[in-house]
Amino acid sequence: MTQQIAPFGTWTSPITTDALVQKSTTLLDVIVDPVTRKAYYLERRPFESGRSVLVDIVSGKDVLDQRWNVTTRVHEYGGAAAVVYDGVVYFSHGGDDRAYCFNLTALGEPEAVTPANKPWRYADFTVHPTRRNILVSILEDHTRDTPQTVLNCLCIIDVQAKAVSTLVEGADFYDQPLFSPDGKHIVFRSWNHPDMPWQRSSLHIFSVVDTDARIELRDELRLTWDGGKNVAVGYAKWLDAQRLVFLSDVSGFYNPYLYDLQTKQRTPLLSSPLPNDFVVTSFRLGGSPYVVLYNDGKAVAVLFDTAVQGRSSLAYFDLTSKTLKPVDSRHLVATSAIRSVSDKEIIFISQSTTAPTAVSKLRLQDLTQVPIAIRYEVLKSSTASLDFPDGIISQPVPLLLNLGGGLEVHANYYPPTNPGFKGDPEKERPPCVVHSHGGPTGQAGMGLVWDKQYFTSRGWAWLDVDYSGSNGYGREYVDRLNGNWGVTDISDCVQAGAAIAAAPHNLVDPARLVIRGGSSGGFTTLAALCSFPDAFAAGTSLFGISDLIKLAEHSHKFENRYMEKLLGGSCEDVPEVYNKRSPVNNAQKIRSPLLILQGMEDKVVPPEQAEIIVKKIREQRGHVEFMSFEGEGHGWRKSETIKAALEAEIAFYEKMLKISVNRSKT
Template sequence: MAQKLAPYGTWTSPITAELITQSTINITDVLVDPVTGAIYHLEERPSEEGRAVVVETRTGQDVFGHWSARTGVQEYGGAAVTAYGGFVYFSHVVDNRVYRVKKGEAPEAVTPDYPSHRFADFAVHPRYPSLLVAILEDHTKPEPANVVTQLCIIDTDAKSVTPVVSGADFYAVPRFSPSGTHLTWQQWFHPDMPWEGAEIHIAPVTVQDGQLHVAGSTYVAGKRKEISATYPFWCSDDLLIFTSDEAGYHNPWTYRVSADKADALLPTVVEEDFSEAAWWLGGSYGAPLDDGTALLTAFRDGRSVLYIADVRNAALTEVDCPYVNVEHIRHVGADQVVFVATAADAALPSAIISLPQPLKLSVPPDDEPVHVVFYPPTNPEYAGSDQAGEKPPCVVNVHGGPNWKEYQWLDWIKQYFTSRGWAWLDVNYGGSTGYGRKYLDRLLGKWGIVDVQDCVRASRLLAAPPYSLIDPARVVIRGASAGGYTVLEALSTFPDAFAAGTSNYGVSDVAGLANDTHKYESHYMEKMMAGTPAEIPEVYKARSPIYHAEKIKSPLLIIHGKIDPIVPYKQAEEIAQNIRRRVGRVDYVLFEDEGHIWQKAKNIKFALEREIGFYEGVLGLRK
């Protein structure tokens, strides 16, 4: 069949919003029962109102019925499930209780009915399986400053909860050694996020009369405000592996209990990050193969690479990795691991998939590097445009965080646009993760400046020679959460840079966010702005789009969730009202039943169709 010609942005595509939302299942974790060898995975199903379901991987059977295995710890959640001895333990987001379930039986609550307590990141004691260690987040006093985070022991027989480790602002990754004689964990304090400054500790464990006791802890690695030590896992009772960015990149380190000493695993630094920023709990970027080797993953040019680490010889061997992203690596046994991975191909004909083209741009005036990923318009039914010399319209996509990054895995929303004749540009601006500590720290004190400038300059570079890939007059910008903030700040700071913008649950008032957001990020802005709102109120005001919304000239679409606990919806309503007062173009959508990040298929579908329709109307692409 002969290929057609049609203006960019007007192509027809089989990738519909209905297909994306109704057929998509997100696999968010994988679990291994170390006793039975059973493997489970966690599915988030937009078509079931965002329900999170535990599935027995080999049979494909759901472990339970109407329940939802999700936790509200740190609001973003993660690590809501574990498995041991034929039982699956999970946090049920509806009542925040922990449940135990065995195949063919109904779930049974193993924590008291106390909705103000939230639980996550479970580990079962290997000799006393009725005892679980977990993160306990106590919201009895719901104000962020009064929320208390501890490590606790859940006695699943007595159905009791007992705090065992406290004093830090946050805890994560509690893990028993193979014989249960020691417990390791990660902890950190405000104003750090865990990728900025976090410590790893271990402590001896004893069990007497059914009660688990954790003695005084031993510091292993990490330093407040300076060094991030993350994701510990045991290779043996004596050997702990973790990552540390002490030398500029998150490289693997080891700790020997017998020697009470931490060392870099490798003699020289590998300029790759072997772990990711912990926005969600439950990440795992390595697992033991035996007591002296482990499978590790790292990020190179925005994609995952796999290594076998030989601890005895302090060596890495790279192995073939056909996957774009690898995470949640879990030990199965006998030199076997399982993990969640995503690839760049799909069930649809590959010819319709726009493949990622990573670029490292040198951005003037300081020639700072900026990492971007470009996706060209791609559809096998079209040879290009019937308009001579036409360049495609482009979506500039800004990731959230702001310390995060866009991956190169198959994202159907990107393909939804590129298959219709749009170009797509992901900007991993300064401050993005996966490129080392120096690149991460570019954003310190400069949120709303570096991210905005990198997005504007990157899009301008790709519109000009020698690239000339996109139409400079038809570039739109979109982002969610912190990315939504960058959208608003870009439209008000560079009012002629973009033809339109979309802010999904974005920030408009940075000081307001510092006062109203949840505990996890309540001090985050202190580093991003280089001070507190009380110390530098003029900086917060200057970098809050709500105070200079009159400068926004381009049409703006704002979508927010009414029950968002991270960025309160009043952030969206107030800037929308400000723009309307001076008769600017703003379309505002409020989802009554959504929080932070859309979970329900009907809302995901509506938001996507509304967004592309908005751009088509602004750019005159509708037929």
């Protein structure tokens, strides 16, 4: 194909918003029935108003009809909304927040197993292996619905009696409950404000006493580290009735450990800790960063997903030889929801740099090979068949940017890519989107994301900045943001953009850098525009934070005190920090045009966060454009919103940067 020379940012692209929202889904989870070994996946469908649907992997058919929305609002971010056990689905329904059960063989209708008209939310179900009528799950009680008064506990759901009772309470948060194979023990995680679970948390193991009326917990064992050290633990899985594996970042990186109930010994699973994170932490519940493989009921190996410099790498740990072998998964950059269907076969959510996120099956071949060879199959793609030309997907280039003073920051650069067009580097360099991810203890990731390709296929460059505080690079990198949120993150983003625009990189036009981000990434965007008013030609905040004091008052319980470590104390302790770093108090410094996009049902970053800074900028006669979306929360779920927001953002940049585009052809 002959490439047409055209100015960067003006290229015609088949990656349109219509193409992207048509039958595209978000893959949320993979679920395997531990008894029948049947597999299912959970996907969110923007074209069905964001409904989450459980699908049989083999038949491809929905398990439930369109009346049902398999989702939960626990922690607002949700996750872990369903489990399948011996042919019965237990799930949270988004229509009323109740828990339901549905027998896949008897069919009929789902049956509510929790009370009606209660402001209770459920997630993270585990089924007792011998008393199948007993579930344990998180219960989030919104009877007094303020961030300070919402209560979390682990509850018992008696499916037969349709009754709910408290199992354990007292901590601010609980998650990851899991019965042992014989039902005689249960493990779960807890943590308390002001910590987040990846900052400091505890694992608890209790004996389960089965009485006629209910189950009771006794003889607590607590897995944590003493000495006041902030250590995160979690993601426990049972090898058998007496041993479990869990992850801890006590070494500085999330590594696996083994606990034996008989000896009460906690030992590293590996001979020495690796400088790799064996989990990339998430704000959503659930997740399965590794899986135990069984042969005839005996645990034989553990298949891990390790993060090496932010990129996934699968590894196989043989429990007999105690050796860790790499798995040939070089085409993958991220995996999640790893579940086993046999001792050599797993089903999981996969991400690569060239193909859409998918539900995939991986079969281990010759275990003596290094790396272990695999047979890989895509079972379900998140995107319907899109007839895009070869070579249109921009590939990420990992960068370790030296920002001076010995500080290095990770980033991924996506060059403008389109087989039909090329720019003239003698005349210009491309405009560039500098993206600040959410979290802020999140990660941009390297998997294919169509929003980025929407830009790069039109002649834009894109830079994902994994600024200080991003996970996947070890605890020290995460802790660099403690006390420095609103300082280090914005400095990293500003300097990273400037670095790739200058020698020796010379990749982008320094006069045409724009910054954008969602949630806390929106805060970083707004704060960067305040502190470095000449660094960017424009910016976009998607449901971003503008007033830290109001956020401390009105955000949801899960993140209500998250800021205390990020800002060096509570609002009462260091009010001057909250005031100084709030973009709304520095809005007069913003000189770059700003676009703000906001969901009006957002409980994480309430709409007032957008409204107050829009009002402040307009009072200062600054340039701000505002779009609100009714029925949307923290992130876009509906097709029409995804389409409108993306089109509005690129049109805003084109107008501000005076990029002339024939919109009818793009």
